[in-house]
Amino acid sequence: DQQVKQNSPSLSVQEGRISILNCDYTNSMFDYFLWYKKYPAEGPTFLISISSIKDKNEDGRFTVFLNKSAKHLSLHIVPSQPGDSAVYFCAASAQAGGTSYGKLTFGQGTILTVHP
Amino acid sequence: DTGVSQDPRHKITKRGQNVTFRCDPISEHNRLYWYRQTLGQGPEFLTYFQNEAQLEKSRLLSDRFSAERPKGSFSTLEIQRTEQGDSAMYLCASSAVRSRELFFGEGSRLTVL
Numbered sequence: 001d002q003q004v005k006q007n008s009p010s011l012s013v014q015e016g017r018i019s020i021l022n023c024d025y026t027n028s029m030f031d032y033f034l035w036y037k038k039y040p041a042e043g044p045t046f047l048i049s050i051s052s053i054k055d056k057n058e059d060g061r062f063t064v065f066l067n068k069s070a071k072h073l074s075l076h077i078v079p080s081q082p083g084d085s086a087v088y089f090c091a092a093s094a095q096a097g098g099t100s101y102g103k104l105t106f107g108q109g110t111i112l113t114v115h116p
Numbered sequence: 117d118t119g120v121s122q123d124p125r126h127k128i129t130k131r132g133q134n135v136t137f138r139c140d141p142i143s144e145h146n147r148l149y150w151y152r153q154t155l156g157q158g159p160e161f162l163t164y165f166q167n168e169a170q171l172e173k174s175r176l177l178s179d180r181f182s183a184e185r186p187k188g189s190f191s192t193l194e195i196q197r198t199e200q201g202d203s204a205m206y207l208c209a210s211s212a213v214r215s216r217e218l219f220f221g222e223g224s225r226l227t228v229l
Contacts, residue, residue, distance in 0.1 A: 101166075102211045102216050102218045103163070103164060103172065107158050
């Protein structure tokens with residue numbers, strides 16, 4: 001049962017344009033969402049996160065939007081740069097026993113390619 | 117470098133052999149996690165420690181897998197009698213208390229021949 005899904009295996013974007021990566025989830029207990037970026041032969045690197053009490057969080061060129069009713073979140077990168085080319089993973093977590101901890105459920109990832 | 121470090125980065129072994137991976141978390145983080153990632157998939161949770169206590173294990177962690185964090189600092193993940201299906205990237209991550217943001221190491225890639 002894939003609780004976090006990234007339905008687009010890949011995305012190709014021109015430098016300077018917007019990249020939009022999408023993620024859907026099914027578990028209504030998820031209350032915290034994160035995006036990670038991964039280069040080949042490296043571990044995932046944290047990018048940005050959002051709590052379920054918000055619908056938007058922005059950090060520089062990166063903005064994450066959360067639509068709880070649709071169980072959908074998206075990551076916007078504006079403007080896209082060639083160095084953004086990587087695999088992007090969406091992840092979600094739920095509080096356990098009233099204590100938040102970092103057991104994350106990841107999507108399958110989306111390969112972003114930004115062309116110069 | 118004060119990030120999460122893992123050793124070895126790559127291990128090639130024959131089926132049936134035992135392998136051990138080591139993870140050194142960020143020093144002030146008391147939570148440590150092991151994940152496994154196979155090709156084309158996202159990382160999957162294996163187990164989690166708070167200090168030296170192993171608080172949760174995934175069903176993915178069969179009896180051949182054992183993880184320890186004896187002094188609440190570094191951790192080891194041992195796989196006994198390796199099988200070809202164990203070939204994957206084993207990722208370690210750490211976090212501070214009350215933080216839900218994990219910091220990952222570069223991973224240990226296991227290839228079982």
